[in-house]
Amino acid sequence: MRVDLFDFDLPEERIALRPALPRESARLLHVPPEGALEDRHVGDLPSILRAGDVLVFNDTKVIPARLNGERRREGLPEGQGVAQIEATLHMRLDAGRWKAFLRPAKRVSEGDRIIFHGENGSTLAANVEERGEGGETTLRFECSGPDLDAAIALVGHLPLPPYIASKRPEDEQDRADYQTIYARHEGAVAAPTAGLHFTPALFEAIRATGVTFEYVTLHVGAGTFLPVKADDTSAHKMHQEFGTIDPETAARLAAARDEGRRIVAVGTTSLRVLESAAASGRIEPFHAATDIFITPGYRFRAVDALLTNFHLPRSTLFMLVSAFSGLQRMQDAYAHAIETGYRFYSYGDACLLERPKAET
Known part of the structure; x- marks a missing residue:
């Protein structure tokens, strides 16, 4: 596909240089499979998620890389x-x-x-x-x-994304802000930023609704920030990242899908390791490098819903969300987000994307 199909104009003032405080006060754009977009907040997740959903978090930890x-x-x-x-x-x-x-x-x-x-x-x-x-x-x-x-x-120094580091230096506040509360396996160069919105209080409120949590690991690489320089997606090379899903977690996730429960990936990094582990059509244990590149036309095998931040124009991550919810749907969602003042990128706001049940 032509890379320029994934381009859009983003005013510079929409780039967040600090996260919302408290973290769950960030805005959330709910994007159902069809119908109206809903303007919510991350703190509303307990009323949006369903009993039986499985939230899958990436527990990688950012190092001063x-x-x-x-x-x-x-x-x-x-x-x-x-x-x-x-x-x-x-x-x-x-x-x-x-x-x-x-x-x-x-x-x-x-x-x-x-x-x-x-x-x-x-x-x-x-x-x-x-x-x-x-x-x-x-x-x-x-x-x-x-x-x-x-x-x-x-x-080492904390590797803030270029679109933040070019505007201000790293400081002590970033050492807390740019790390999820559940980070435990060191090795990431960038934070799994959808997870930055979660707090212990939000965890407790979500669990009370009957949602369960699982943890996978994908050590996010600096390649996530590299621009797509090719004119066509077929010519772009993805850099490898190392991921792990242990056998017990894979078994629970596969059983949840068999039971008709939704797998909700918290972040594109969780989604990428889940989809890498489901190449056979079923989530299996995984311990390997992956360079999975998801563009429109990809058939999702593992993930039913995705919580993610707003991404760069022409980026592999905007291509991924366009594959997940449809290019036109995401163009409309991003246009709405820009018009109504949502904050973009690592410290920005979030969106919850849901796929039609018939496509899972």
Whole structure:
């Protein structure tokens, strides 16, 4: 499909730079399969969800994955062979290696050594093992395992999305705001932002209605922020992200679908790992990397409803929601959201999309 079909005009003032407080006070656009759109709030979810629904959350935890440092080349005169480098880690390969996006990538070659610096005087060294396309690089760090995790925590910065980071610096408030209350498995470069709206009080209110909760993991990569540069969706390459659904969770989710209960994905990240695990038509245990790319025409196998924030024009995530609810339906929903003052992106408002039962 042509990528320009997923374009729309978004006024800059619609981009949220801070979340709503309290979190559940964010606005919620309810998009049923047909009929009128409904303007609600996230705190209304207990009255919108149905008894028996299964909410599926992504319990990944954001790490301080943005590193600033210097590329150093040995054997050159003092002051030469040094270049300032920014790295954004996006997928762990093993105990000591990460895939990362480097800027400016043209200043880095295989075999180069990079020293990353923290504000507290700490350092972390890595060697460039392999260069890929679009600035993607494999870094081999000089420590590994828990030692590497601790070093990244000291040296790294919170990787706020570019559309926020370009307007203001990261601060201490972001360390709480840009993390879900149920985050537990470290490895994400970006927050599963639909989950940022939930509070303990909202959890309790939803559970009281007969809705159950399940947790899956997808370590969100920096590729989620990359623009689609191709003219056609068939030419766009998705970057891999690592996901996990344990056997017990997969069995409960499969049983819920057999019983006719709705699977409600909290965020596109939850949806992507669920759909990756349901390639056979049934949700199965999953522990692998996925580069699933969902565009209109995709047949959903696992998810009946989706809670998600509002996404970038021409993004893979707007393509995903257009596949879920229909391109025209989402164009109309986004036009309504822009006209009525909804806030967009990671710290913005949310929408609840429901698919017709006949299509599940």
